[in-house]
Amino acid sequence: MTSHDAGIDTVLLDLDGTLVDSVYQHTTAWRAAFRDVGVDVAAHRLHRSIGMGGDRLVAAVAGESVENAVGDEVRARHKERLDERFHEIVATDGAVELLEELRTRGFTLVLASSADKELSERLLEIVEGAGPLLHDRVAGGDADESKPAPDLLEVALGSHDPERTVMLGDTVWDVESAKRAGVACIGLRTGGISTAELLEAGAVSVHDTPRDLLEHLDETVLGRSRA
Numbered sequence: 001m002t003s004h005d006a007g008i009d010t011v012l013l014d015l016d017g018t019l020v021d022s023v024y025q026h027t028t029a030w031r032a033a034f035r036d037v038g039v040d041v042a043a044h045r046l047h048r049s050i051g052m053g054g055d056r057l058v059a060a061v062a063g064e065s066v067e068n069a070v071g072d073e074v075r076a077r078h079k080e081r082l083d084e085r086f087h088e089i090v091a092t093d094g095a096v097e098l099l100e101e102l103r104t105r106g107f108t109l110v111l112a113s114s115a116d117k118e119l120s121e122r123l124l125e126i127v128e129g130a131g132p133l134l135h136d137r138v139a140g141g142d143a144d145e146s147k148p149a150p151d152l153l154e155v156a157l158g159s160h161d162p163e164r165t166v167m168l169g170d171t172v173w174d175v176e177s178a179k180r181a182g183v184a185c186i187g188l189r190t191g192g193i194s195t196a197e198l199l200e201a202g203a204v205s206v207h208d209t210p211r212d213l214l215e216h217l218d219e220t221v222l223g224r225s226r227a
Contacts, residue, residue, distance in 0.1 A: 008222060010165040011102055012156050012183065015113035017051060017170035017191035019095045019130065019210070020123050024192070025085040026050050026078075033077035034062065037070045047192060051171030053114055053146020054078065079119075091127040092190045094211025099133045101214055102222070111137040112156035112167070114147055147173040150181035157181065166204075166221055168213075175201035184221060186213065 017023040027047045034041045045061045052060060054075050059067035066074075102109060113120040117139040124131055136156070143151035157165060162182035169175060170191030178185035179202045187198035187206040195206040205220050207213040217223045 007164050008107070008166050010108045010110065010157075010160040011222070012110050012112045012153060012165060012167040012178075013099075013134075014051075014167070014169040014171075014174050015111060015120060015123055016115060017092075018168055018174075018188055019092060019099075019127050020089055021092050021190060022089045022123065023047070023050050023170070023190075025082060025088055029078050029081035029085055030057070030061075030074075032081040033074050036077045036081075037073055039066055039070070039074075051114070051147060051169070051173040051191065053140065053149075055146055082119075086122070089123070089126055091130075092188075093209040094214050095127050096129045096133075098210040098214045098217075099127075099130055101217065103133045105222075107222070108135045108160065109133060110135060110156045110158075110160075112152055113138070114140045114152060116141050148176040148180070150177050153177055153181040153183060157183070168210075172197055172201040175203050178202075186220060186222070188213065 013019060016026065027043055027050055030046045031041060031043055039062055041061050049057050049060050058071040058074050099109060111134050115123065120139045138152060138156040140146060140152065142155050145151045153167065165183045167174060167178040167183050167185040168188065169185055170188045171193055175185045175187060175198060184204045185202065187203035189195065189206065189208050198206045207216060
């Protein structure tokens with residue numbers, strides 16, 4: 001049993017790829033955005049970087065020279081290209097049911113989304129009924145540095161004790177950010193990242209979907225903390 005197993009009272013929630021199935025829409029939107037400015041980046045490289053802040057992604061997949069030359073334009077075009085695909089995005093399986101159960105069990109639920117406030121609100125609307133279940137919401141613009149830096153999670157934590165908090169995320173960037181903030185992270189495979197990679201990054205457990213986590217909740221640090 002770790003120090004996180006007893007007394008967990010707060011859950012930080014990633015949004016993209018965790019509560020909404022949006023990773024592949026982001027991947028294709030970024031690819032189209034790069035092509036708009038004459039840069040070809042392979043889809044697999046983009047997929048591996050989803051979950052990293054957009055301010056970091058351009059340099060990470062295409063280099064500093066591309067970031068310096070067209071970084072802002074690529075980000076603007078990504079937003080436009082994502083809008084074209086927005087109708088394809090749906091809630092991940094069991095997302096709202098998981099939030100309902102966590103709320104029923106008395107956890108404080110805080111959304112910690114890397115997206116800007118406007119996009120976060122639009123995405124959250126897709127998870128029907130989720131909004132009223134949240135105690136607080138933090139968006140990318142509220143933090144100085146994006147994931148994998150811990151800034152966003154530190155803002156989301158506020159006065160909450162990191163050792164009494166668990167993060168839910170779908171990428172290695174979520175896990176790394178949580179680790180740097182001193183928070184345990186439960187991984188979900190809804191972002192297309194393998195169990196082995198999420199565990200290697202430091203996830204305390206990995207589940208297929210929010211529904212799978214819900215069905216095995218009592219076997220996780222969240223269930224044991226309420227035992």
